[in-house]
Amino acid sequence: MTAPLSFTRELNPDPLPTEQREAALASPGFGKVFTDHMIVIDFDEARGGWHTARLCPRGPLRLDPAAAVLHYAQEIFEGLKVYRHDSGRLALFRPEANAARLNASARRMAMPTLPEHLFLQALGELMEVDGHWFPAVSGGSIYLRPFMIATEAFLGVRPARQYKFIVIASPVGGYFKSDAPAVSLWVSRQHVRAAPGGTGAAKTGGNYAASLIPIAEATEHGCDQVVFLDAVERTWVEELGGMNLFFVLADGRVITPPLTGTILPGITRDSLITLLRDEGVAVAEEPYSIDRWRADAGSGVLSECFACGTAAVVTPVGSVLDGEQRFTIGDGAPGPLTKRLRERLTRIQSGSAPDPYGWVTQLG
Numbered sequence: 344m345t346a347p348l349s350f351t352r353e354l355n356p357d358p359l360p361t362e363q364r365e366a367a368l369a370s371p372g373f374g375k376v377f378t379d380h381m382i383v384i385d386f387d388e389a390r391g392g393w394h395t396a397r398l399c400p401r402g403p404l405r406l407d408p409a410a411a412v413l414h415y416a417q418e419i420f421e422g423l424k425v426y427r428h429d430s431g432r433l434a435l436f437r438p439e440a441n442a443a444r445l446n447a448s449a450r451r452m453a454m455p456t457l458p459e460h461l462f463l464q465a466l467g468e469l470m471e472v473d474g475h476w477f478p479a480v481s482g483g484s485i486y487l488r489p490f491m492i493a494t495e496a497f498l499g500v501r502p503a504r505q506y507k508f509i510v511i512a513s514p515v516g517g518y519f520k521s522d523a524p525a526v527s528l529w530v531s532r533q534h535v536r537a538a539p540g541g542t543g544a545a546k547t548g549g550n551y552a553a554s555l556i557p558i559a560e561a562t563e564h565g566c567d568q569v570v571f572l573d574a575v576e577r578t579w580v581e582e583l584g585g586m587n588l589f590f591v592l593a594d595g596r597v598i599t600p601p602l603t604g605t606i607l608p609g610i611t612r613d614s615l616i617t618l619l620r621d622e623g624v625a626v627a628e629e630p631y632s633i634d635r636w637r638a639d640a641g642s643g644v645l646s647e648c649f650a651c652g653t654a655a656v657v658t659p660v661g662s663v664l665d666g667e668q669r670f671t672i673g674d675g676a677p678g679p680l681t682k683r684l685r686e687r688l689t690r691i692q693s694g695s696a697p698d699p700y701g702w703v704t705q706l707g
């Protein structure tokens with residue numbers, strides 16, 4: 344049990360000048376602009392766990408070249424957005440779910456868990472100091488990236504005994520570069536993202552390293568994102584490199600792949616299932632094959648398809664390229680249920696619709 348920790352504050356003596364900050368915030372892109380500060384909390388087994396929590400100037404880390412993260416990839420991360428409500432107050436969406444998923448990832452990667460209250464406190468501290476980095480663009484937010492790395496200098500293969508939990512913040516606009524109303528997907532036939540018994544359900548860097556070649560293949564083929572199939576039968580549609588998938592049938596039913604351990608349990612996925620079921624829509628968490636996808640798109644049984652995630656929100660899928668074969672979903676344009684869901688979710692997140700589920704946490 345970690346004793347209560349209080350955060351110390353060392354303010355950046357050299358923050359980005361206002362003019363430069365405002366220029367950066369006018370077109371932030373995704374993950375390219377960073378705020379002036381970061382949070383760091385250290386863990387040392389020999390000192391009884393988590394200690395020394397601080398807010399400090401954002402800057403390079405000092406790491407021993409033998410630090411375990413650099414060799415055996417003991418690393419996990421989270422991603423969540425800060426929204427600004429009309430009142431001007433900043434708010435988080437389901438941050439407890441991110442804290443819980445960080446700890447689920449930690450358990451899979453033999454890393455220490457972080458008490459939820461420390462996770463939440465860290466986000467609040469950082470936004471208290473860097474909240475003025477909110478971007479000026481429509482749909483903009485501050486994307487928080489909490490992560491944990493193994494810092495112990497040791498080359499044996501065993502769980503490290505020292506770690507750092509860090510939070511950085513990045514003002515962001517949309518995730519996709521293209522302004523196309525719907526994205527195109529490339530089916531990865533040669534490479535898989537995660538196998539049964541592996542680390543697919545953990546948010547750990549290695550899963551994303553494995554997705555880079557398939558994402559590059561998607562780009563080479565003119566597609567926006569890659570879609571992965573299951574590793575064993577190469578039949579069942581799993582998820583994209585950084586998003587979950589939903590299929591909307593013309594008879595009104597909705598299907599999303601089940602959480603069998605190889606896909607990331609998305610918080611957006613879970614929220615959309617709740618919103619849909621509350622509307623009386625039947626949502627099945629069941630396997631959906633690539634052959635069925637192609638056939639259903641061709642016959643019109645499938646009317647819409649969308650991807651979802653913190654960064655991508657709800658993104659319509661317009662077409663899929665599988666080798667030489669391309670199929671289009673509906674007329675290739677965003678469908679009505681996709682648009683309605685995106686609207687419902689973003690209105691709750693931005694505070695412009697009631698929050699009956701208690702998903703929104705105001706900061707400050």
Ligand code: PLP
Nearest residue numbers: 585586587607609610611652653
């Ligand atoms: N799947 C993967 C592989 C992801 O990286 C993400 C993004 O975090 C998601 C799904 C969606 O998860 P969430 O909705 O919690 O952002």
Ligand code: COI
Nearest residue numbers: 422423585652653654655
């Ligand atoms: C997110 O949506 O938070 C993600 O992590 C996706 C991607 C940026 C890795």
